[in-house]
């Protein structure tokens with residue numbers, strides 16, 4: 001294990017140890033705050049003028065409003081992400097939903113929820129009654145899904161890294177309709193890849209830690225403020241510990257102990273590289289064995305579409321649109337006039353213009369929620385993230401790098417952090433935070 005080889009960060013040139021963290025996304029932020037808490041002086045470099053990386057917000061020129069690049073949700077099982085929000089004093093900015101609304105074309109709606117008074121029931125059992133009532137699945141689908149869930153609950157997921165979840169579902173004789181109506185929507189939104197691309201271990205992780213871990217673990221947390229507002233306290237926490245946050249500071253190169261910006265070269269006792277995988281690839285020296293591992297990473301796009309209607313269209317906090325191109329809708333105002341649509345693994349949408357995208361989303365909304373017909377679009381904005389996340393393919397799941405190469409010590413090699421590191425989580429905020437914490441642990445903190 002890398003962390004065993006790591007020495008405790010110590011004074012080298014007198015004064016407290018100094019660490020440069022490059023990248024102010026959740027991985028860099030989690031790392032920097034953990035180091036700061038341990039008394040390390042951290043300089044956090046972020047090229048943008050705001051924190052959060054891929055989980056952030058921007059000011060929409062059209063409306064003047066601060067909107068998220070895309071809706072981000074957490075599950076109750078995202079304990080390290082929630083701990084970070086606790087440190088930032090923002091836990092009360094998450095609204096929790098026990099229920100999931102699954103809507104079929106025409107509007108028929110099934111609610112998946114834990115049984116009232118039986119939240120304590122283990123695993124899928126807490127959701128059994130609503131699952132049996134659900135109308136979007138046939139009796140055969142439900143029986144097959146329940147059987148496969150039983151397998152997933154017991155399986156050692158690590159032994160399923162080499163097979164795709166699609167192949168595993170086929171081995172379990174899952175009907176095509178169960179794959180299309182249940183397994184695919186869950187895995188595409190959680191892993192940002194089709195079941196035919198995602199490693200079975202990654203997909204099983206989603207169920208084992210989420211739905212199968214009970215009612216609290218599987219509840220859905222939706223921020224009630226723009227994502228960027230969650231990071232308000234970060235600068236104060238860093239500076240209180242003697243560190244600094246440099247926003248708008250683009251790093252041009254880094255080594256195990258230096259960071260180069262346009263203005264100067266900075267010397268540190270250790271450097272943490274917390275930029276996305278495609279950028280980290282460019283900065284590691286050719287001698288770093290992790291370069292081969294990083295070469296296995298593949299990306300997948302996500303599309304977020306903000307639409308404001310002139311009247312309410314969405315009555316529930318969110319909705320899964322069963323078998324629609326638009327996968328999830330989130331209600332962004334009290335009345336349900338403002339909605340945010342999310343399409344993961346959105347390859348087929350990337351070539352479309354904003355007009356075409358909005359027309360498709362509006363068509364889905366009207367067909368899946370017939371009561372919305374006649375609602376007029378007041379404003380719309382789509383955000384394409386072409387390289388939104390890595391896909392946890394079997395090849396990459398075998399290759400995800402550690403914070404340090406095996407046997408290396410900090411100060412000798414760049415410390416890596418980022419959702420793509422070997423946390424065992426798909427590309428999520430939770431995975432990013434865990435990777436940041438692991439990087440800090442590799443530095444002995």
Ligand SMILES: Cc1cc2nc3c(=O)[nH]c(=O)nc-3n(C[C@H](O)[C@H](O)[C@H](O)COP(=O)(O)OP(=O)(O)OC[C@H]3O[C@@H](n4cnc5c(N)ncnc54)[C@H](O)[C@@H]3O)c2cc1C
Nearest residue numbers: 023025026027047053054070072073251418419428429432
């Ligand atoms: C559209 C979309 C929807 C998503 N939905 C969800 C969701 O619902 N739930 C969930 O858990 N996860 C979701 N994710 C995934 C989640 O956002 C990421 O896994 C996570 O935020 C990655 O964090 P990170 O710190 O590893 O990387 P990043 O967030 O990419 O952070 C890297 C940081 O490095 C900075 N940087 C890059 N180059 C330089 C440089 N040269 N100098 C200085 N700084 C630099 C970047 O500006 C960025 O701030 C979604 C992602 C996307 C794109």
